[in-house]
Amino acid sequence: MEHFNTITKLLGLKDQNITIQDLIDCETHKEIIASLDYDAPNCPACGEKMGRYDFQKSSKIPYLDCVGYKCRILLKKRRFRCSNCRKMQISGTPLVKKNHQIPTILNQKIAQKLIEKTSMTKIAEELSVSTSTVIRKLNDFQFKTKLNYLPTVMIWDEYSFKKGKMSFIAQDFETNEVLAILDGRTQAVIRNHFLRYHRKVRECVQFITMDMYSPYYQLAKKLFPHAQIVLDRFHIVQHLSRAMNRVRIQIMNQFDLKSIEYRALKRYWKLIQQDSRKLKDELFYQPTFREHLTNREIRDRLLNYSEDLKQHYDLYQLLLFHFQEKNADHFFALIKDNFKQVDPIFQTVFKTFQKDKKKVINALTLPYSNAKLEATNNLIKVIKRNAYGFRNFENFKKRILIALNIKKEKTNLVLSRC
Ligand SMILES: [Zn+2]
Known part of the structure; x- marks a missing residue:
């Protein structure tokens, strides 16, 4: 039947031994009735010529969608029998590999x-x-770790694989290639992974960017003796911004829950976090204040609620400014001068910055950051969500x-x- 031949071509069934006999439109899907048959082979056991026997009960083979319909092939496979030793054999086809259903x-x-x-x-x-x-x-899919190569610049990060479980990820800064995804981020896990590389290979690594996480420092130094640690810019800003946020909440909680101060500080938290240079000057109706205000005006009102908030805010903005201008001297001078006056929340952050001063300066002077890895993290999030x-x-x-x-x-x- 000619038109079934066309269907064979359409479906990409390359096996000449498959003959389509019918096409049935079921409501939910299409069924292709076909048979597989060819000349009897020699018996695999005794070598005698086998004979055609019967057809096996149709096997249901799921197939690719066809013109929007799910498709399956009901394939009747020829069975052969050896008249000498009675061995049975079922016909084979490259359409489905032996012992496969797909x-x-x-x-x-x-x-x-x-x-x-x-x-x-x-x-x-x-x-x-x-x-x-x-x-x-x-x-x-098999992934082989190339143990003879490590990049000059490596980025390290971590993300939660599932609730409460952190995973470690290392990438090549230039190519974005993933070098390692490890189940856990303990020193032992990371060490065991990288010790598989020869010391000569590990010595090629010049820079590693990472978040402020001190257990990594020592480990990185030991594994990669020539590498400098660069703290990731994004993470540095994040630490500052979190401190600012916590100070805001602390101040907010001093007000009555129903007060305008409390409600405004709660609602417009973003305006405090944001880089002040990026505040917009457009007028919008603000339900909390029941009038039209720009973001800048709202921010000024918030700061008027508390002298404490205003001081921390000004310092925070100045730090952000020097950081973005890559002015390490000003950045650290500011930290030093204000250390005693600031809230303990900021003191903690400042202490880590001072302790890891060299690494922070690296972040300001070198062009490396985890920015690319953030894209990876987004991908990880998408994959996890899906x-x-x-x-x-x-x-x-x-x-x-x-x-x-x-x-x-x-x-x-x-x-x-x-
Ligand atoms: Zn035989």
Whole structure:
């Protein structure tokens, strides 16, 4: 039947031994009735010529969607029997690998989708396969750590893999390539990972950017004897901004819950955190004050509520300014001059800055930061959000590696994997 031939082509069924017999429109999907048959082979046991026997009960093979419909192939496979030793054999086809239920082409599709930011359940649903099939495919991806190379500039960061569990991630600053995703961020975990590299390789690392987290410093020095630690700019600002926020809350809580001061300080917290140079001058109706005010005017009102708040705010803004202007001398002079007057919340932050002065200065003078890693973190967030609870760290890690490291080779990868 000619037109079934066309369907064969359309579906990309390359096996000449498969003949489509019918196409059934079911309400929810389309069913392709086909059979697999060819000349009897020789018996694998005794070598005699086998004979055609019957057809096996149809196997249901999920297939790629066709013109918007889910498709499955009901394939009847020929069975052969040896008249000499009675051995039975079922016909084989490259459409589905031996002992597999999923066609090769669908496997390729799964691989392709794993690179995208969809959850594994979603992939399974879209392709009408089970989640375990998707997971099995995920496990096919192998990532080898290149133990003969480490970049000059490395970025370290951490993120929570699931509630209360931190993971460690290291990336190449230049290429963004993920060098390590580790289950846990303890010194032992990190040490064991990097000690797999020869000392000569580790000596190539010149800079490591990271958050202020002192257990890492010693470890990094030991593992990478030639590396300087650069504190990440984003994290430095974050520490200042958190201190400012906590001071605001502390002051806010001194007011009555129903007072305008309390409500305004609660509602407009962002205006305090924000770099004052970025405050907008547009007039907007402000329900809290029941009048039209600009952000700058609101900020001034907030600061008028408390002399304490105003002092901390001014200092905070000045620190931000010097930091952004990369003026390390002014930045540290300001910290030194104000240390005694500030709230203990700020004192704690200042102490760490002073203790790690060299590393802060590196952040101000060197062009390296974790900015790129922030993109990774966003990707991790997306993957996590889409992947309801990665209970299994290895699966989680693989998804991230696939998404980050393989993007470039996307097409090649999908084509070469079967
Ligand atoms: Zn035989």
